[in-house]
Amino acid sequence: MSENLSPIIELRNVGQTYDGGENWVLKNVDLVIPDKPAQGEFVVLLGMSGCGKSTLLRYVAGLQKPTEGQVLIHGKTIDQAPRVGMVFQQYSSLPWLSVLDNVALSLSYKGVAEKERQERAMDIIKKVGLEGHEQKFAQYPTLSGGQLQRVAIARSMVANPEILLMDEPFGALDINTRLQMQELLATLWLEFHPTVIFVTHDISEAVYLGDDVYFMKSNPGEIVQHIAVDLPFQRTRELKRNPHFIELVHQVEDKMVAVGKLK
Numbered sequence: 469m470s471e472n473l474s475p476i477i478e479l480r481n482v483g484q485t486y487d488g489g490e491n492w493v494l495k496n497v498d499l500v501i502p503d504k505p506a507q508g509e510f511v512v513l514l515g516m517s518g519c520g521k522s523t524l525l526r527y528v529a530g531l532q533k534p535t536e537g538q539v540l541i542h543g544k545t546i547d548q549a550p551r552v553g554m555v556f557q558q559y560s561s562l563p564w565l566s567v568l569d570n571v572a573l574s575l576s577y578k579g580v581a582e583k584e585r586q587e588r589a590m591d592i593i594k595k596v597g598l599e600g601h602e603q604k605f606a607q608y609p610t611l612s613g614g615q616l617q618r619v620a621i622a623r624s625m626v627a628n629p630e631i632l633l634m635d636e637p638f639g640a641l642d643i644n645t646r647l648q649m650q651e652l653l654a655t656l657w658l659e660f661h662p663t664v665i666f667v668t669h670d671i672s673e674a675v676y677l678g679d680d681v682y683f684m685k686s687n688p689g690e691i692v693q694h695i696a697v698d699l700p701f702q703r704t705r706e707l708k709r710n711p712h713f714i715e716l717v718h719q720v721e722d723k724m725v726a727v728g729k730l731k
């Protein structure tokens with residue numbers, strides 16, 4: 469993490485309570501993500517269920533405000549929903565619309581004209597490997613789980629957002645599909661270079677995709693550790709055999725175990 473670049477996302481001393489301060493879900497959370505417009509940044513959050521990862525993403529999406537502390541984007545508090553894309557674990561597409569209409573919908577909110585909407589939607593549909601499926605309903609089992617997550621990724625990226633929030637996006641997929649989706653995301657990230665906050669429980673996935681991995685403890689949730697992933701910019705599957713990749717996977721596991729023991 470570099471403090472020299474101006475930050476795109478800052479969480480400053482963030483705390484969350486739902487019972488007037490008796491219990492704190494999050495406390496003293498600090499996270500500064502530098503803005504690298506021509507490059508992007510890929511931040512991974514690791515932590516046990518319930519430690520507050522999804523809550524942090526909701527803050528950045530402007531869907532929730534913390535009880536205390538500040539959440540800033542480009543140095544400003546979030547007054548209106550910022551330009552972020554979001555992908556969740558559960559299929560979040562509209563099942564009564566086609567793949568094409570689901571993807572184009574994100575642009576209609578922004579007032580993009582019909583023809584351009586269709587063109588831009590088709591462009592990203594091709595990039596996520598769904599060409600030929602664009603007229604199908606975005607529902608299971610018409611599309612497989614992996615295809616539905618491709619739709620979700622296309623929807624989240626069609627407007628080329630600066631910030632992409634991904635909450636365990638591949639958690640429900642079989643391992644082969646998951647590996648394919650990791651490749652897809654690594655490729656799209658290189659092309660669009662958004663700032664990503666990615667939540668996962670998969671250590672190998674964290675190291676493969678992440679530039680920076682942050683570790684959260686629970687009760688109250690707090691970011692307590694960080695590893696910078698010093699691997700080549702372009703990730704390919706062969707990298708997973710690289711001794712340094714393997715060493716990083718072990719380091720992340722050790723830190724997870726250590727953080728899991730923190731009170």
Ligand SMILES: Nc1ncnc2c1ncn2[C@@H]1O[C@H](COP(=O)(O)OP(=O)(O)O)[C@@H](O)[C@H]1O
Nearest residue numbers: 486493515516517518519520521522523524689
């Ligand atoms: N509206 C709410 N009222 C009370 N507790 C809540 C509310 N929303 C979330 N929580 C609690 O906040 C904690 C963090 O939730 P969450 O951010 O979803 O965790 P994670 O994504 O890390 O699993 C959980 O213990 C959850 O039960």
Ligand SMILES: [Mg+2]
Nearest residue numbers: 521522523635
């Ligand atoms: Mg969650």
